[in-house]
Amino acid sequence: HPLVTTGALGLVLGHPFDTVKVRLQTQTTYRGIVDCMVKIYRHESLLGFFKGMSFPIASIAVVNSVLFGVYSNTLLVLTATSHQERRAQPPSYTHIFLAGCTGGFLQAYCLAPFDLIKVRLQNQTEPRAQPGSPPPRYQGPVHCAASIFREEGPRGLFRGAWALTLRDTPTVGIYFITYEGLCRQYTPEGQNPSSATVLVAGGFAGIASWVAATPLDVIKSRMQMDGLRRRVYQGMLDCMVSSVRQEGLGVFFRGVTINSARAFPVNAVTFLSYEYLLRWWG
Numbered sequence: 001h002p003l004v005t006t007g008a009l010g011l012v013l014g015h016p017f018d019t020v021k022v023r024l025q026t027q028t029t030y031r032g033i034v035d036c037m038v039k040i041y042r043h044e045s046l047l048g049f050f051k052g053m054s055f056p057i058a059s060i061a062v063v064n065s066v067l068f069g070v071y072s073n074t075l076l077v078l079t080a081t082s083h084q085e086r087r088a089q090p091p092s093y094t095h096i097f098l099a100g101c102t103g104g105f106l107q108a109y110c111l112a113p114f115d116l117i118k119v120r121l122q123n124q125t126e127p128r129a130q131p132g133s134p135p136p137r138y139q140g141p142v143h144c145a146a147s148i149f150r151e152e153g154p155r156g157l158f159r160g161a162w163a164l165t166l167r168d169t170p171t172v173g174i175y176f177i178t179y180e181g182l183c184r185q186y187t188p189e190g191q192n193p194s195s196a197t198v199l200v201a202g203g204f205a206g207i208a209s210w211v212a213a214t215p216l217d218v219i220k221s222r223m224q225m226d227g228l229r230r231r232v233y234q235g236m237l238d239c240m241v242s243s244v245r246q247e248g249l250g251v252f253f254r255g256v257t258i259n260s261a262r263a264f265p266v267n268a269v270t271f272l273s274y275e276y277l278l279r280w281w282g
């Protein structure tokens with residue numbers, strides 16, 4: 001289906017932005033977005049921007065099905081109305097928020113191992129296949145997963161999962177509230193939102209939820225990178241405190257600009273697919 005293709009394309013085109021975000025959040029060698037992009041391009045070529053992309057592509061369908069499936073089923077239980085009836089009897093924002101939080105909470109658990117591997121691969125700065133230079137620690141996603149499993153045990157695959165859950169539970173609530181709120185604002189009573197409305201509302205829902213999610217996103221990424229060699233942080237709180245001590249409060253908004261630029265198109269397309277699927281299967 002074209003929408004699935006567009007969704008996958010959005011993910012591919014958005015990935016370079018995500019790589020820059022992750023590096024800005026976890027490494028101190030970059031002075032900003034442009035500096036980071038230039039350095040990646042010089043040392044690792046264009047391929048450097050696409051490190052760690054295969055697992056997100058492979059898992060997006062599952063992760064988004066859990067997110068949107070749990071959300072819409074929770075809403076169904078809370079409001080006792082089907083999707084069609086819902087245009088006539090819109091659910092309350094409390095219900096939307098609660099259903100979003102439930103979806104975010106469950107989605108975080110499915111996402112955690114894939115996200116960990118993505119972040120570890122994105123942070124490998126070695127250029128690909130340079131004869132003579134030492135090879136990167138992880139040769140690819142499967143090797144990365146197997147190495148983490150071997151070196152850190154099965155729980156190692158869930159490093160940073162707690163921070164990820166805390167990041168996603170409330171902010172997926174915000175995601176759906178923003179989306180529904182904007183759709184209602186710009187749609188005549190009792191009608192379905194137009195495609196343009198869905199795209200714009202979805203884009204802004206992505207940005208709003210990511211802005212709210214950024215502080216815990218930074219902590220999550222740092223927890224995921226911790227333990228690569230020796231462990232630096234005692235836990236999430238320790239990671240927050242020492243990050244703020246060393247880098248100031250601004251640390252909580254690392255990567256927010258580039259991530260917002262990525263989030264608008266990616267989430268616009270995501271919500272458009274969601275609305276289409278609901279109308280078909282309703």
Ligand SMILES: C[N+](C)(C)CCCC[C@H](N)C(=O)O
Pocket residue numbers: 167168171172175206209210213263266267
């Ligand atoms: C709630 N939080 C902001 C964390 C995520 C919301 C949507 C995530 C989306 N798949 C994306 O990659 O942008």
